[in-house]
Amino acid sequence: MTEGASTALLTDMYELTMLDAALESGRAGRMSVFEAFARRLPGGRRYGVVAGTGRVLEAIEKFHFGTEEIDYLAGIGIVSDTTLEWLANYHFSGDIYGYAEGECYFPHSPILTVTGTFADTCMLETLILSILNHDSAVATAASRMTASARERPCLEFGARRTHESAAIHAARAAVISGFMGTSDVEAGRTYGLNIAGTSAHSFTLLHESEEEAFAAQIATMGAGTTLLVDTYDIPRGVERAVAAARGAGGELGAVRIDSGDLIAQAFTVRKQLDDLGATTTKITVTSDLDEFSIAALGAAPVDSYGVGTKLVTGSGYPTAEMVYKLVAREGDDGQMHEVAKASSNKKSVGGLKVAGRVRDEKGHSAQELIVSAQSWEDGLAYLDRSGARPLQHKLVSGGEVNQEFVGKEAIAAAAKRHDASRAELPYDGWRLSRGEPAVPTKLVDIFEGDD
Amino acid sequence: MTEGASTALLTDMYELTMLDAALESGRAGRMSVFEAFARRLPGGRRYGVVAGTGRVLEAIEKFHFGTEEIDYLAGIGIVSDTTLEWLANYHFSGDIYGYAEGECYFPHSPILTVTGTFADTCMLETLILSILNHDSAVATAASRMTASARERPCLEFGARRTHESAAIHAARAAVISGFMGTSDVEAGRTYGLNIAGTSAHSFTLLHESEEEAFAAQIATMGAGTTLLVDTYDIPRGVERAVAAARGAGGELGAVRIDSGDLIAQAFTVRKQLDDLGATTTKITVTSDLDEFSIAALGAAPVDSYGVGTKLVTGSGYPTAEMVYKLVAREGDDGQMHEVAKASSNKKSVGGLKVAGRVRDEKGHSAQELIVSAQSWEDGLAYLDRSGARPLQHKLVSGGEVNQEFVGKEAIAAAAKRHDASRAELPYDGWRLSRGEPAVPTKLVDIFEGDD
Numbered sequence: 001m002t003e004g005a006s007t008a009l010l011t012d013m014y015e016l017t018m019l020d021a022a023l024e025s026g027r028a029g030r031m032s033v034f035e036a037f038a039r040r041l042p043g044g045r046r047y048g049v050v051a052g053t054g055r056v057l058e059a060i061e062k063f064h065f066g067t068e069e070i071d072y073l074a075g076i077g078i079v080s081d082t083t084l085e086w087l088a089n090y091h092f093s094g095d096i097y098g099y100a101e102g103e104c105y106f107p108h109s110p111i112l113t114v115t116g117t118f119a120d121t122c123m124l125e126t127l128i129l130s131i132l133n134h135d136s137a138v139a140t141a142a143s144r145m146t147a148s149a150r151e152r153p154c155l156e157f158g159a160r161r162t163h164e165s166a167a168i169h170a171a172r173a174a175v176i177s178g179f180m181g182t183s184d185v186e187a188g189r190t191y192g193l194n195i196a197g198t199s200a201h202s203f204t205l206l207h208e209s210e211e212e213a214f215a216a217q218i219a220t221m222g223a224g225t226t227l228l229v230d231t232y233d234i235p236r237g238v239e240r241a242v243a244a245a246r247g248a249g250g251e252l253g254a255v256r257i258d259s260g261d262l263i264a265q266a267f268t269v270r271k272q273l274d275d276l277g278a279t280t281t282k283i284t285v286t287s288d289l290d291e292f293s294i295a296a297l298g299a300a301p302v303d304s305y306g307v308g309t310k311l312v313t314g315s316g317y318p319t320a321e322m323v324y325k326l327v328a329r330e331g332d333d334g335q336m337h338e339v340a341k342a343s344s345n346k347k348s349v350g351g352l353k354v355a356g357r358v359r360d361e362k363g364h365s366a367q368e369l370i371v372s373a374q375s376w377e378d379g380l381a382y383l384d385r386s387g388a389r390p391l392q393h394k395l396v397s398g399g400e401v402n403q404e405f406v407g408k409e410a411i412a413a414a415a416k417r418h419d420a421s422r423a424e425l426p427y428d429g430w431r432l433s434r435g436e437p438a439v440p441t442k443l444v445d446i447f448e449g450d451d
Numbered sequence: 452m453t454e455g456a457s458t459a460l461l462t463d464m465y466e467l468t469m470l471d472a473a474l475e476s477g478r479a480g481r482m483s484v485f486e487a488f489a490r491r492l493p494g495g496r497r498y499g500v501v502a503g504t505g506r507v508l509e510a511i512e513k514f515h516f517g518t519e520e521i522d523y524l525a526g527i528g529i530v531s532d533t534t535l536e537w538l539a540n541y542h543f544s545g546d547i548y549g550y551a552e553g554e555c556y557f558p559h560s561p562i563l564t565v566t567g568t569f570a571d572t573c574m575l576e577t578l579i580l581s582i583l584n585h586d587s588a589v590a591t592a593a594s595r596m597t598a599s600a601r602e603r604p605c606l607e608f609g610a611r612r613t614h615e616s617a618a619i620h621a622a623r624a625a626v627i628s629g630f631m632g633t634s635d636v637e638a639g640r641t642y643g644l645n646i647a648g649t650s651a652h653s654f655t656l657l658h659e660s661e662e663e664a665f666a667a668q669i670a671t672m673g674a675g676t677t678l679l680v681d682t683y684d685i686p687r688g689v690e691r692a693v694a695a696a697r698g699a700g701g702e703l704g705a706v707r708i709d710s711g712d713l714i715a716q717a718f719t720v721r722k723q724l725d726d727l728g729a730t731t732t733k734i735t736v737t738s739d740l741d742e743f744s745i746a747a748l749g750a751a752p753v754d755s756y757g758v759g760t761k762l763v764t765g766s767g768y769p770t771a772e773m774v775y776k777l778v779a780r781e782g783d784d785g786q787m788h789e790v791a792k793a794s795s796n797k798k799s800v801g802g803l804k805v806a807g808r809v810r811d812e813k814g815h816s817a818q819e820l821i822v823s824a825q826s827w828e829d830g831l832a833y834l835d836r837s838g839a840r841p842l843q844h845k846l847v848s849g850g851e852v853n854q855e856f857v858g859k860e861a862i863a864a865a866a867k868r869h870d871a872s873r874a875e876l877p878y879d880g881w882r883l884s885r886g887e888p889a890v891p892t893k894l895v896d897i898f899e900g901d902d
Contacts, residue, residue: 007615009636009637009639009640010610010615010616010618010619010635010636010637011610011635011636011637012608012610012611012634012635012636012648013634013635013636013639013646013647013648014634014648014649014650014651015648016636017648017649017650017668017671017672018650018651018653018654020671020672021650021654021667021668021670021671021672022654022657022667024667024670024671025658025663025666025667025670027657027658027667030657032653032657034653059615069640072639072640073636076639076646078646079671080671118653118657122653122654125611125651125653126610126611126634127615129611129612130610130611130612130613130614130615130618131614131615133611133612133613134613134614134615134617157463159461159462159463159577159581160463160576160577160580160581160584160775161580161581161584161770161772162581162584162585162617162769162770163581163582163585163614163616163617163620164458164461164510164578164581164582164585165461165614165616165617166585166613166614166616166617167461167581168461169614183463183464183465183577184461184462184463184464185460185461185462185463185464185467185524186460186461186462188460188464188523188527189460189520189523195464195527195529196464197463197464197465197466197468198465198468199465199468199469199472200465200469200576201776201777201792202469202483202485202569202573202576202776202777203469203472203473203573205777205780205790205791205792206473206478206481206483206569206777206780207476207478208782208783212476215476216472216473216475216476216478217468217472219472219475219476220468220471220472220475220530220531221468221471221472230792231792232792309770309772312770313769313770314769318613318764318765318769319612319613319760319763319764321612321760324611325652325653326652326653326656326657329656329657331659332659339656340656341652341656341681341682341683
């Protein structure tokens with residue numbers, strides 16, 4: 001694609017001008033702690049789902065300023081030659097701690113904590129937020145859909161309604177939140193996801209008749225395929241679909257309905273299929289579904305859901321609204337100091353934070369315990385005394401990415417993790433209505449610094 | 452990036468299985484006409500803005516199945532060896548007509564018309580829709596913002612709130628709709644856009660004091676820079692900002708306010724700047740702006756707007772909801788026949804369509820005239836008789852892309868085209884409230900085929 005192999009320019013210009021000024025002022029080397037978190041859950045959702053962490057780690061490995069990047073920056077003259085030289089030698093050498101993909105999160109959960117020099121850590125802001133905000137928004141919507149679908153499979157069909165590269169990663173995020181597969185072929189190749197799909201209305205319209213189209217599809221895909229039955233008239237479509245499969249010596253795998261009143265049609269089509277003896281033929285539906293319509297279809301005889309637009313656009317909330325804030329940095333005394341923006345309506349909580357989830361006696365998540373601490377060890381000791389499950393993992397050590405959290409295998413692990421994390425939520429976590437987070441956040445400051 | 456240089460797998464799986472079945476049924480070679488259009492304007496917008504066309508053309512040039520793509524498809528076994536061989540030799544060899552980027556559009560405007568064999572044309576569905584739906588959604592939101600901002604410059608700052616690749620193309624779409632630049636450095640490199648940005652709160656917090664931070668920024672960026680004044684206390688921030696610039700022998704370029712009640716603050720800060728004699732120092736604001744808040748700031752002494760989240764997410768409507776439908780195809784008689792899905796709530800209008808815009812006596816757009824015709828010539832003759840300005844351009848001829856519509860130069864032309872197209876809209880086009888399209892669509896069927 002146009003952006004090339006380096007991820008280094010996927011950034012806001014001000015990261016570069018800040019670096020330039022900080023190198024000049026002598027403050028660029030101050031040890032710093034940046035934190036990515038969400039102040040709120042958009043849309044009054046009850047929980048969020050972390051996704052994109054593995055992609056962040058892969059992107060950091062490719063965050064290098066090569067000749068082409070340096071040449072471009074030199075040409076536009078926004079930073080000094082000293083800074084260009086610094087950039088040419090840059091690779092992230094700090095540490096990153098964070099929530100693993102699939103974990104549920106709540107307001108102020110410290111989803112990603114990046115430590116290193118200011119120069120090292122400030123550079124990654126835009127890229128980290130782009131990835132986490134997109135992928136977590138999709139994963140959060142996807143989780144509400146799979147929760148509403150219960151045991152019925154959900155498939156991701158939204159590529160056409162979102163940016164072509166975003167589509168790949170929307171599919172990845174959906175699978176983390178329990179989707180069984182995707183229509184996006186590139187997502188299949190890149191991440192080893194299951195891909196799915198059979199035909200569109202155009203295929204039926206291309207042929208002289210619905211019968212001819214169905215026979216053609218079965219000839220290559222077999223009787224077990226899914227036939228789209230709503231191009232002309234649904235009852236006739238269903239009849240022809242079943243007949244086409246039987247003509248090829250089999251029973252039809254499924255019919256797909258893509259328009260109209262899906263609930264009423266599901267009952268009508270199920271009855272027709274049963275009356276025709278096609279009791280094993282399944283029904284899949286695919287028309288502008290979201291978590292609410294999936295829930296409403298719960299009592300209808302539907303076997304699977306294909307979800308498009310609403311999934312890839314976060315079902316009304318296309319960004320997770322995470323921010324990346326400097327929460328602590330070294331002072332002239334060589335000690336770390338909590339810092340936070342003071343003015344107006346955007347208050348931040350300062351300091352390095354260690355997070356754990358406290359369960360109640362029934363095993364449900366009861367509290368997101370976030371500890372402002374001087375060190376990881378202090379924070380973890382506090383969590384241990386509180387009986388909280390630690391939520392952060394060491395994702396990067398001295399610039400080296402922990403390979404457990406990247407690549408294809410990490411996606412299956414994330415899906416499993418999400419299933420467990422969601423299962424632990426209290427009843428409120430499963431509510432689709434707007435409201436308070438399912439698990440309250442408690443912030444404890446055990447920071448001992450003399451700020 | 453992970454997807455590599457070929458765009459061929461940025462597609463839904465069913466395009467491939469349909470091709471496979473159509474090659475087998477002998478219908479893949481039927482001449483076909485596909486059309487990309489929107490049934491409605493999401494959000495009750497008064498007009499849409501076409502964007503992404505140039506990207507579609509570039510993506511089609513890279514739509515080739517190389518060894519890696521063929522190997523992946525062979526491995527998952529979803530199509531026959533014959534189909535794999537066909538794919539290995541595929542390059543689009545049909546024609547594409549369409550609206551140029553920047554043009555306003557309305558429901559049923561035939562934004563992109565793709566003609567060729569079914570195999571040739573069906574393959575491009577997902578990729579075309581992904582690009583047009585994303586880019587046009589952003590351009591449409593962006594146009595409402597620049598219209599509300601009137602003469603004041605708007606800057607695109609949303610990279611962190613959308614997918615990292617989508618961010619590049621959101622910036623491109625924003626510039627087509629009148630934005631002056633972007634914070635996204637990769638968008639600057641890829642498309643030659645102006646890039647902008649100075650510093651974040653973290654830069655101020657990194658330093659021992661606001662004074663030290665301001666001095667550091669001015670040392671590298673000069674007194675003409677924009678200082679962010681709301682990290683601690685705005686009045687003190689403004690005072691220090693002006694003093695810092697004067698300390699360096701200049702007058703401050705601008706202050707940026709990123710939180711709080713922007714309208715009230717703009718008046719207060721302007722008065723303070725004027726009282727300090729800093730009458731040339733400008734005010735830029737950047738906190739969760741959308742077209743409505745920009746309009747509300749119209750009477751406040753603000754000089755420019757930085758827009759993030761709401762821009763890149765289409766201000767509530769992140770997809771343009773365009774569809775790609777087979778509207779005509781060859782029959783056994785060798786003639787072209789109109790086709791359209793008949794069932795339920797998703798009716799399409801069949802046939803090849805030629806579109807023009809009719810102006811009233813004052814020069815305002817009065818009608819989107821869409822003619823269902825047997826040929827381009829017939830349709831254009833009808834438009835000519837109606838005094839309508841033809842809206843479609845020949846974008847691809849026999850697989851060859853018209854280079855006028857791709858690359859960096861095409862973006863400036865698109866921005867100019869948008870400015871003119873929007874200026875032509877009647878008064879209703881400028882209304883932000885939900886309502887009917889500003890220009891009514893008239894569909895005329897002069898199709899002579901014996902369907």
